[in-house]
Amino acid sequence: MASTIRVRATSSGETTEVQALIQHPMDSGFVKDAKGEVIPPHFIQELTFEYDGKRVFVADWGAAVSKDPYVKFSFKGGKKGDDLKISWVDNKGATDTATAKIQ
Amino acid sequence: MRSVIHFASAALALAALAFTAVPFAVAADKPDPVADAKAFRNFFAQKFPKVKLEDFVNGPYSMNEDMHRQWEEKEQFPPYEFSLDMGKEMFSKPFKNGKSYADCFPNKGIGIRQNYPYFDDKEGKVVTLELALNRCREANGEAAFSYVKDEMAALTAYMAFTSRGKPFDIKIPDDPRALEAYQNGKRYFYTRRGQFNFSCATCHVQTPGERIRAEVLAPALGILNAMPIYRSEWSGMGTISRRFTTCNSQIRGVPLNPQDDEYRDLEYYLSYVSNGLPISGPGARP
Amino acid sequence: MTIVHDGFSATRRVILKGAGAVALVGLGNIPFSLAPAFAAANDKYPEDAFKAKSEADAIKSLYGKTAEPSDKVKLDAPEIAENGAVVPISVSTTLADVTSIAFLVSENPNALAASYKIPAGTMPSVANRLKMAKTSNVIAIVEAGGKLYSATKEVKVTVGGCGG
Numbered sequence: 001m002a003s004t005i006r007v008r009a010t011s012s013g014e015t016t017e018v019q020a021l022i023q024h025p026m027d028s029g030f031v032k033d034a035k036g037e038v039i040p041p042h043f044i045q046e047l048t049f050e051y052d053g054k055r056v057f058v059a060d061w062g063a064a065v066s067k068d069p070y071v072k073f074s075f076k077g078g079k080k081g082d083d084l085k086i087s088w089v090d091n092k093g094a095t096d097t098a099t100a101k102i103q
Numbered sequence: 104m105r106s107v108i109h110f111a112s113a114a115l116a117l118a119a120l121a122f123t124a125v126p127f128a129v130a131a132d133k134p135d136p137v138a139d140a141k142a143f144r145n146f147f148a149q150k151f152p153k154v155k156l157e158d159f160v161n162g163p164y165s166m167n168e169d170m171h172r173q174w175e176e177k178e179q180f181p182p183y184e185f186s187l188d189m190g191k192e193m194f195s196k197p198f199k200n201g202k203s204y205a206d207c208f209p210n211k212g213i214g215i216r217q218n219y220p221y222f223d224d225k226e227g228k229v230v231t232l233e234l235a236l237n238r239c240r241e242a243n244g245e246a247a248f249s250y251v252k253d254e255m256a257a258l259t260a261y262m263a264f265t266s267r268g269k270p271f272d273i274k275i276p277d278d279p280r281a282l283e284a285y286q287n288g289k290r291y292f293y294t295r296r297g298q299f300n301f302s303c304a305t306c307h308v309q310t311p312g313e314r315i316r317a318e319v320l321a322p323a324l325g326i327l328n329a330m331p332i333y334r335s336e337w338s339g340m341g342t343i344s345r346r347f348t349t350c351n352s353q354i355r356g357v358p359l360n361p362q363d364d365e366y367r368d369l370e371y372y373l374s375y376v377s378n379g380l381p382i383s384g385p386g387a388r389p
Numbered sequence: 390m391t392i393v394h395d396g397f398s399a400t401r402r403v404i405l406k407g408a409g410a411v412a413l414v415g416l417g418n419i420p421f422s423l424a425p426a427f428a429a430a431n432d433k434y435p436e437d438a439f440k441a442k443s444e445a446d447a448i449k450s451l452y453g454k455t456a457e458p459s460d461k462v463k464l465d466a467p468e469i470a471e472n473g474a475v476v477p478i479s480v481s482t483t484l485a486d487v488t489s490i491a492f493l494v495s496e497n498p499n500a501l502a503a504s505y506k507i508p509a510g511t512m513p514s515v516a517n518r519l520k521m522a523k524t525s526n527v528i529a530i531v532e533a534g535g536k537l538y539s540a541t542k543e544v545k546v547t548v549g550g551c552g553g
Contacts (some may be wrong), residue, residue: 006184015512020182028520031499045434048478056511060441064494064502066475067338068182072516073505169468176516177478317469317547337474389471 007100009084016078016102018049018057020086021070028063041089044069050085051078078102124169136275136375143376147324151312160328160383162321163255166312170319183260183385185332185338190261193254199382204258207239216266217382218261218369221274222281229284229367232259233344235305250361251348256331256385262385263330270326271382273375287373291365292323298355303369318389325377327370329386336389343370399416436466444493444528445499448537451491456537459484464529464540470521479516480540484533487513491532496525521546532538 004023006014010014029041045068047059076094078084080102085099144329147159151166156364158165164174194212206210209218218231237247248254275281295302303323306315311322331342341349344361347369351358359366438450448456462482470476480490490513493505502519513531522526524545531538 002413004410006180007182007494013398019180021182021184023185053508055254055508057508058433059517060439060504062499062502064497064499066518066520068185070180070516072179072479073511074514075511083493164473173467173477174470176479177475182475197451267473335475338474 003098004096005086005098006086007084007086009078009100009102011080011082011102013028015074015076016051016084017072017074018084019024019050019070019072020047020049022047022088022091022096023068024088025070026063026065026067030063041091044088045080045091047071047088048086050087051082052067063068111347117352130239134282134289136282136285139289140376140378143324144379147311147322149230151322154385155184156379159322160377162329162388163312163319163328163387167319168321170389177387180267180385181333181385182246183331183340183387185334186257186331187264187385190257190259190264193258194261198240199244202243204236204239207242208236212262213265216223216262216267216384217269217272218274219234220367220374222278222284222371223275224276224278224281227280228369229288231343231362231367231370233342234313234362235369251345252337252339252341255344256342259331260340260343260385261291263382266284266382267384268381271374273371273378275375284368284377285364288368288370291369292372297351297358299354301354302352308342321388323373325380327373328377328380329383329388331384332386332388334388340385343355393434395415399488402450409543413498417526435504438504439499441501442493442499442506444500447493448491448530451501451504452489452530452532453536454537456539457539459531459538460539461541462529462531464527464542466542469545469547471495473521473523475518476521476546477518478514478516478527478529480529480535481512481514481530481536482515482532484513484531484538486529486534488520488534488535489530490515491530492517493528493530494521495528497522519543 006021006023008019009010024044025042026044027039027042031039033039041063043063043065044061047061048055048056057073059071061069082101082102084102085097085101087095089095104167105245129344144156147154148156154165161171161174164171183386194204209215215234221237227292233255234249236255237250240350241247248258275285285371295305306320307326308322311320313320327343330346331340333340337345345364347366348358435451436446441447458489461484462480464478464480466478467476478492480492487507489506492502493500494502497520498520503517505515507513513533519527521544524547526544528539528540528541528542
């Protein structure tokens with residue numbers, strides 16, 4: 001599994017609950033390494049969830065979000081088997097995208 | 104008068120001796136692991152009557168409600184997921200010579216973690232899972248991994264995961280060397296060391312559930328069942344080797360090298376006295 | 390665009406994407422020290438709010454108004470964080486027409502930790518894990534019907550006990 005994005009999307013009744021765990025250092029820029037040098041900030045700034053072509057949730061993150069960040073939310077709609085698209089971009093301009101099937 | 108009393112007390116003493124299981128001539132310290140394990144379990148069960156036996160494997164989380172909630176939240180999508188996935192990939196990837204980890208272990212390495220460590224009668228020493236993994240690598244022309252984190256943590260995380268729920272099943276064969284190793288491990292556990300003059304027992308037998316500075320201490324019963332662990336403090340994974348060495352440093356003692364004899368024996372003892380408790384690894388800890 | 394990972398085992402798999410940038414697939418572990426072009430391109434990222442030091446400044450930058458405490462905002466955070474690096478914090482609310490939820494940690498170097506856009510049809514409840522530098526108030530802000538509501542809870546953060 002090569003993506004940095006792990007998602008669990010479960011539909012029950014009228015809502016879909018989404019949990020995401022993303023592999024990312026989320027370096028704040030306040031921590032020094034073993035040599036005493038500051039590890040520069042490196043963190044996800046925006047995380048977007050799309051369903052049926054619409055944004056259902058957008059996270060704007062700062063460096064105070066924990067390493068390997070996690071988020072959980074729910075939205076109305078979503079059926080088993082449907083696609084949920086997740087993408088992020090970090091402060092260095094790097095990105096990753098994944099598509100998960102709603103369970 | 105006095106001679107009658109002396110005779111009576113001598114007779115009583117003899118009678119008492121005759122009724123005990125300990126033969127006259129043997130030193131008082133004959134290892135009895137079965138009795139040890141039972142006493143160990145009973146001690147913790149009495150100290151924490153509300154904690155179910157199998158919940159001791161959750162360490163500090165079984166000791167404190169506020170922490171338990173934080174842990175439950177994190178277990179919904181645990182921080183060790185990435186290491187676990189990496190471990191699974193690594194485990195299935197063959198070595199350069201075409202062989203793989205499955206060739207070194209019983210049952211292809213799946214669902215066997217609860218049998219480690221074991222006493223190897225050919226070598227005459229305790230073999231831990233971490234040691235067995237590196238030996239497997241070296242026997243197949245690969246470089247050994249560091250014992251404390253990263254790859255070793257990922258591999259042991261995967262192997263622990265395939266054994267989740269299975270009870271620890273450590274065997275002590277009827278071999279004086281095995282008993283000696285067990286006894287060594289037990290002795291290490293109860294011996295004070297370091298500038299703080301703490302033994303493992305000082306924290307994990309005397310004061311589980313209470314705090315050392317800000318941390319809630321885990322009970323020694325079941326303490327290895329969740330290994331390897333993702334520690335918030337490390338912001339990453341660590342193995343049994345990592346925890347043993349850092350624990351030594353933290354009590355201001357000089358840590359041994361990972362997989363030194365004492366550590367192997369310590370792991371043997373600690374695992375044995377937790378027999379019957381389920382493997383819960385990989386785990387998360389503060 | 391999904392990432393292609395043909396056989397290299399980079400620990401950080403990144404693909405550079407942005408105005409005019411070329412996709413650098415297959416080059417593995419290249420340290421990126423480029424300007425955050427992409428973040429600026431999507432100008433909805435509240436850069437200034439994240440740079441603000443105090444919670445008042447952050448809220449002002451993010452929303453342009455002030456919040457009133459409301460018991461309809463339920464903030465869930467531990468009494469004592471097991472570790473300041475990973476503090477599970479969540480909020481939910483019974484308020485209607487919620488458009489945004491934000492979390493602030495007043496004693497952090499920059500008070501704003503995270504801000505979430507809640508489109509119509511998304512439930513007004515978020516769970517996340519935040520870093521806390523030290524014992525501090527955690528504030529949850531809910532923007533509902535154009536107004537701001539807040540809930541505050543103090544979370545104690547202690548140095549890890551075993552000297553680590």
